Amino acid sequence: MKAGVVSIIKGAIEGAREAGAITGGNMPEIVLDKPKKEEFGDFSTNAAMLLAPLEKKAPREIAKAISERISQSPYVEKCEVAGPGFINIFLKKTFWLAVLEDIIKTGEGYGRSGLGKGHKVQVEFVSANPTGPLHVGHGRGAAVGDALSNILKFAGFEVSKEYYINDAGRQVLTLGESVRLRMEELSGKAIEFPQDFYKGEYIKDIAADYIEKYGSADAPGAPRLKDFGSSAMLERIKSDLREFGIEFDSWFSERSLDDTGMVAATIDELKQKGHVFESEGALWFRTTAFGDDKDRVLIKADGERTYFASDIAYHRNKIERGFSSIVNIWGADHHGYENRIRALIKALGYDDSVLKIIFIQLVALLRGGVPVAMGKREGEFVTLRQVMDEVGKDACRFFFLMRRSDAQLDFDLDLAKSQAPENPVYYVQYCHARIKSIIAFAAEKGSALPTAFDAALLSRLDQKEEAELIRHLGSFGEVVERSAEAMEPHRVTFYLMDLAALFHPYYNKNRVVTDDPELTSARLLLCNAVATVAANGLRLLGVSAPEKM
């Protein structure tokens, strides 16, 4: 659609040049806007204003020459010059009906694009340590990562979703020790919990489980506590994610990096390339040579590798798997690590633009307008499961996607639960359910939803609101593309709220099912197209599109 208009404009500029109205050989990049006001047309371009300084002519003069030629296109109703030199293009209605034709024909594939050209993208997200349950912050990352993956796929990328499991190192050992202590407690011993141990109730569950299965940690054949504990936690995480509607393509174990020698191999490669040095008994990676603000330790003086060492091995492995783009979704408190990972990529001789890091800002839960206490020190995180149980999966995911990732999010639990129009998730879902209900009502009255596109029938749609709706439906594909390019899933959320905000007033003002069978059919088709696009958008977000609610 947009491409067609761009070529019309390019043709008009060429025509103006041949006629001598434009003398230079420059072709500006054609930028098409969807104007905010309908009096500015269906599309608007600033091409003449970009040409003006090159041509040394008044922008309006150039715009006039171009606009006259655009008007001659058979698809164009009229074309006007406005303001400082905008060219406003009004398309013929038949051009817009092609949008409905496209929706009817492609259905749940409407909005799909080939932008990604099948390029392989890896999205790594959540990756919470298997030492405790997922909290709401992880939930936001999960919602963003999953929606982004859906959007990238829809835009033509080949996406692989991965979860990196931190199953090596001290944290897992501490988890094992925490379980051991709880087991002792269960056997009647008085215990004292060290400060850095995991104290949550879930540790008791794991301890009780262990005792039930093996009796004690010394029993023959009993697994190590850290292994038992971390795999129990991981199972719990997996089931939370499944309930949240998220399936990963792969689960990558940190421990496997040690077992297969990848950490050692990565350090060797850095050594060979001369980026490693020894100092004070430790082995360092000279990340400052690649833009980091200080050098980083790979192997500590006590001989143990750092977390960073496994992290660089992991990123080396990701790159060597041949993704054209790797995306990390991290909590905003990790932004300090970005430069050292980029340093690694550069040190290995790759272009670090393959890496995109999306930082997820904090979530503040509100109840009754005041923040829910989330004492970090006590480890009293509100879990994802608690929120999901309280407000439901759909509201939960939708709310996580209502803001840009790098903006803090106030999550109003009361609002998310409320069945009132001010709740945005219901506002959008209601739009879908309402349409399905109208279609059912029409069928009862003997007006079935037409199954095929019919231009003559659809030309009965002559209301201003109908044109606006169709125009918005027609921009869905671009929203998906821009959302994929910018890696900003919230754009789809806003698109859907706008769509619903166009539909509801239309519905209130115009009757769909009337005595006029043609008009009824035409409006049913339009309504169904709205429902189709709403469902497609909601599906990208991982939110259901209910038929009834």
Add this chain to the structure above:
RNA sequence: GCGCCUGUAGCUCAGUGGAUAGAGCAUCGGCCUCCGAAGCCGAGGGUCGGAGGUUCGAAUCCUCUCAGGCGCGCCA
């Protein structure tokens, strides 16, 4: 001190360098004998944190500055 993110209506936020800066919530006033009122209509509300600069044009780009959040371990 250095680095990253954020400052837009009372609140929460949208806004690929374009036209008179937009939503939602909250406030106030209306709309169901009629397709789903989980909806609609109307009203008020702004020095886009501030100051310079680039540009025909800046909320958007650059510099400085103020305010808030986060990060700056041989922790994970």
